[in-house]
Every structure is written in C-alpha cells, then in structure tokens.
Amino acid sequence: MSGLIRSWVAAANDASSFFPLNNLPFGVISGPSESADQARCATAIGDQVVDLASLQAAGLIPAYGFDEPALNTFMGSGREAWAEVRHALTELFVESLSEPTDPARAALQPIDDVTLHLPFQVAEFTDFYAGRQHAFNVGSMFRGPENALPPNWLHIPIGYNGRASTVVVSGTDIHRPLGQTKGPDDNVPSFGPCQRLDIELEMGAVVGTPTKLGQTISVDEADELIFGYVLLNDWSARDIQTWEYQPLGPFQAKAFATTISPWVVSKAALEPFRCSTPKREWPLLPHLADSVPMNYDIELSISMAPAAGNDSIISNTNFSSMYYSSAQQLAHHASSGCAMRTGDLLGSGTISGADRGTYGSLIEMSWGGDDPITLDCGETRTFVEDGDTIALHGHAQGDGYRIGFGSCVGTIMPAHNQTPSS
Numbered sequence: 001m002s003g004l005i006r007s008w009v010a011a012a013n014d015a016s017s018f019f020p021l022n023n024l025p026f027g028v029i030s031g032p033s034e035s036a037d038q039a040r041c042a043t044a045i046g047d048q049v050v051d052l053a054s055l056q057a058a059g060l061i062p063a064y065g066f067d068e069p070a071l072n073t074f075m076g077s078g079r080e081a082w083a084e085v086r087h088a089l090t091e092l093f094v095e096s097l098s099e100p101t102d103p104a105r106a107a108l109q110p111i112d113d114v115t116l117h118l119p120f121q122v123a124e125f126t127d128f129y130a131g132r133q134h135a136f137n138v139g140s141m142f143r144g145p146e147n148a149l150p151p152n153w154l155h156i157p158i159g160y161n162g163r164a165s166t167v168v169v170s171g172t173d174i175h176r177p178l179g180q181t182k183g184p185d186d187n188v189p190s191f192g193p194c195q196r197l198d199i200e201l202e203m204g205a206v207v208g209t210p211t212k213l214g215q216t217i218s219v220d221e222a223d224e225l226i227f228g229y230v231l232l233n234d235w236s237a238r239d240i241q242t243w244e245y246q247p248l249g250p251f252q253a254k255a256f257a258t259t260i261s262p263w264v265v266s267k268a269a270l271e272p273f274r275c276s277t278p279k280r281e282w283p284l285l286p287h288l289a290d291s292v293p294m295n296y297d298i299e300l301s302i303s304m305a306p307a308a309g310n311d312s313i314i315s316n317t318n319f320s321s322m323y324y325s326s327a328q329q330l331a332h333h334a335s336s337g338c339a340m341r342t343g344d345l346l347g348s349g350t351i352s353g354a355d356r357g358t359y360g361s362l363i364e365m366s367w368g369g370d371d372p373i374t375l376d377c378g379e380t381r382t383f384v385e386d387g388d389t390i391a392l393h394g395h396a397q398g399d400g401y402r403i404g405f406g407s408c409v410g411t412i413m414p415a416h417n418q419t420p421s422s
C-alpha cells in the first residue's frame with residue numbers, strides 16, 4: 001500500500017490532514033444539541049466526522065453495534081469484521097466517477113461541531129515499561145546508573161495492573177492528586193497535594209479479540225487480536241511513587257488519571273509503518289519471539305502551555321525505539337493463562353529517545369527536578385503546575401499523506417481539597 005487514497009471529502013486529500021481516507025480511525029461522537037446518552041460510533045475523514053450509526057441504519061455498512069456509545073461490540077467482532085467495515089467505508093468515500101450517495105453525504109458533519117467521547121469502554125488498563133532509554137534514565141535517578149535496568153528488564157516486558165476506572169478522554173481536566181509522601185529529610189510521611197506531578201508520553205494498544213482463561217498466544221497471534229492504537233498520557237505523581245513503589249510497583253501515583261486520544265487508529269491504517277524492534281541484547285525466550293516487524297514508525301511530540309502562556313513543544317520522539325512491541329506485551333500478558341478482554345488497554349511505557357529534547361517525561365527532561373526546562377514564553381518548569389495544559393501529538397508520515405491520532409490533551413486543576421490558586 002502506498003500513496004494517498006483520494007476522497008470526495010476534499011479536506012481529506014490535503015497532505016497535512018490527520019484523517020485522509022487511508023486512516024479511518026474509530027471514535028464516539030454526540031452532536032451539539034445531543035446528550036451523552038445519544039453518543040454513537042463514528043469515523044473521521046478530513047475535517048468531517050461520519051456517523052456510523054446512520055450508515056448502519058441505511059444498510060451501507062455491516063451492523064456491528066455502531067449505534068452504541070462505545071466501540072466494544074465492533075472491536076470484539078474480530079479482524080474480518082474490521083476489514084469488512086474498512087472496505088465498505090473506503091468504497092463509500094473514495095473519489096470516483098460516480099456521485100457520492102445521499103446517505104453518505106448526510107452522515108457527515110464538521111468535526112468541530114461534535115463532542116468526542118471515550119471511544120471504548122476500558123475493560124482493564126495495564127501499563128508497561130518497554131522504553132529502554134526511559135527505564136535507564138529513571139532507574140539511574142532512583143537507583144544509580146549501575147543498577148538502572150533491573151535484571152529482568154531485557155527478558156520480560158515489565159508492567160503493572162493499573163486502573164480502568166480513571167481512563168479519560170482527551171480534554172478532560174485532571175485534578176492534582178493527593179497522597180502520602182515522605183521527603184528524604186523527613187522522619188515521618190505527610191498527606192497532601194502531589195508536588196512532583198509528571199506526564200508520560202505513551203502509545204496505548206487496544207485489545208479487540210479477547211482470549212480465554214488459560215489460553216496462551218504467540219506474539220504473531222497477539223498482533224492479530226489488537227484492534228488499534230491511541231495516544232496515552234500516563235499522569236504520574238513522582239513524590240507519591242517514590243514513597244510507595246517498593247516492593248509492589250506504582251499504586252496511587254498512577255491511579256488518579258490516564259488520558260487517551262479520542263480516535264482509535266486501526267492496525268490496518270498503520271500497516272505501511274511497521275518497523276522492527278531494536279537488536280536484542282539477550283535472545284528472548286520463545287513465547288516472546290516475533291516473526292515479522294511489530295513496532296511502528298510514529299512521530300510523537302509533547303507540547304505544554306501555562307495558564308497564561310503560549311504552547312511550547314518540549315519533546316519530539318518516535319514510537320519505533322520501543323524494546324518490546326505491543327504484541328509482545330500482549331503475548332506476555334496472556335502467557336500465564338491470564339484472560340484478556342475486549343477493551344483492554346495496554347500502555348507501552350514512556351517513549352524517550354537518546355537526549356533531552358526527545359524525552360517522554362518531565363522527570364527526565366528536568367533530570368529529577370534539578371535542571372528546569374524553559375518554555376518559549378520564558379517560564380520554567382520542573383514538573384506540571386496548576387493551570388498547565390499538556391498535549392501529546394502523533395502521526396505516521398506516509399508518501400503525501402499522514403495517519404494522525406488527533407491530540408491527547410489535559411489541563412491540571414488544583415487538588416480537590418484546594419481552592420483555585422490565583
């Protein structure tokens with residue numbers, strides 16, 4: 001597959017559009033005068049959204065629950081259903097000599113006019129730690145460079161079971177979490193608002209086809225169960241994490257919020273952008289072996305805007321450097337016999353490149369808070385302050401088109417027991 005698939009939706013043919021016909025991401029929308037319980041499934045083409053419930057009602061696409069306020073029914077229908085719907089949508093919106101059909105025209109409305117909801121019901125959220133540079137950087141700060149990578153790191157994708165209940169869609173305000181912390185000079189811990197609030201730039205893999213209890217899968221099989229990918233910000237309270245994390249890993253430091261982008265970009269749209277995982281330092285055991293490239297070349301960036309300042313790009317990096325692919329993480333997750341569900345969300349781990357301008361978290365950019373970053377507006381930051389807005393951006397660059405993810409945005413509000421600061 002190469003080159004733009006032209007659509008009769010003119011804006012989709014612009015080389016800078018995030019949603020050319022090649023993309024066809026899936027999300028959930030409601031109109032300006034509608035309530036959230038009228039939300040239904042949609043795709044995006046150019047500057048328009050396409051109401052999939054109306055196309056389903058008109059019999060123009062196969063029925064996979066597109067009138068529901070979540071993609072789960074469609075995601076659980078499996079890869080043949082995904083391909084069937086992608087093919088039907090491509091036929092309806094491709095530029096051709098014949099006139100577009102009336103129901104296809106009627107299903108369009110400007111993307112700016114609709115509310116985008118959480119695209120699927122998140123069954124469970126697991127977060128991994130598969131970026132080698134991030135693991136080395138954070139490990140160096142917490143344990144010193146000689147002990148930075150734990151002995152298991154090069155053999156298994158390390159992860160923890162997070163919270164599905166606090167996964168929110170882009171645009172949802174995030175309150176600064178409260179928690180227990182203990183500074184190095186304190187004799188006893190105290191309870192209060194997090195003082196070292198951080199971000200983590202990650203991709204999230206969304207499980208479509210479930211597995212059964214006791215069913216193990218190969219990495220190749222795992223790849224076929226993944227429906228698509230989102231941008232994911234794994235908000236992190238570093239001071240809470242430092243105190244609580246040994247020996248069972250992050251708990252409240254990560255439980256308060258995770259933001260995802262509103263569109264799930266399907267694996268089919270990302271197919272031309274597959275790339276190999278990095279060279280292995282130790283051979284992986286057979287249950288983690290892959291036979292084809294399973295990483296993706298996706299350009300990522302982070303921007304930050306203070307309450308009274310303009311946006312600054314604070315990092316540019318790429319998903320391609322991850323040591324473990326999402327398919328390897330899913331195969332590993334199921335390898336004990338753990339059942340995976342439709343709607344399971346697997347965070348990749350923080351995506352950091354080799355130097356400061358490519359790091360995926362503020363604790364790395366400010367090196368533990370010792371070396372502040374300077375924003376374009378002149379303000380400096382070590383961690384996130386109240387009123388700051390953080391946005392993650394991502395796209396895969398094709399020949400004359402791009403596969404965009406939209407953005408993944410959150411603004412930090414004061415802690416729940418605090419009054420807004422001036």
Ligand code: MN
Pocket residue numbers: 127128200202234347349350
């Ligand atoms: Mn994380």
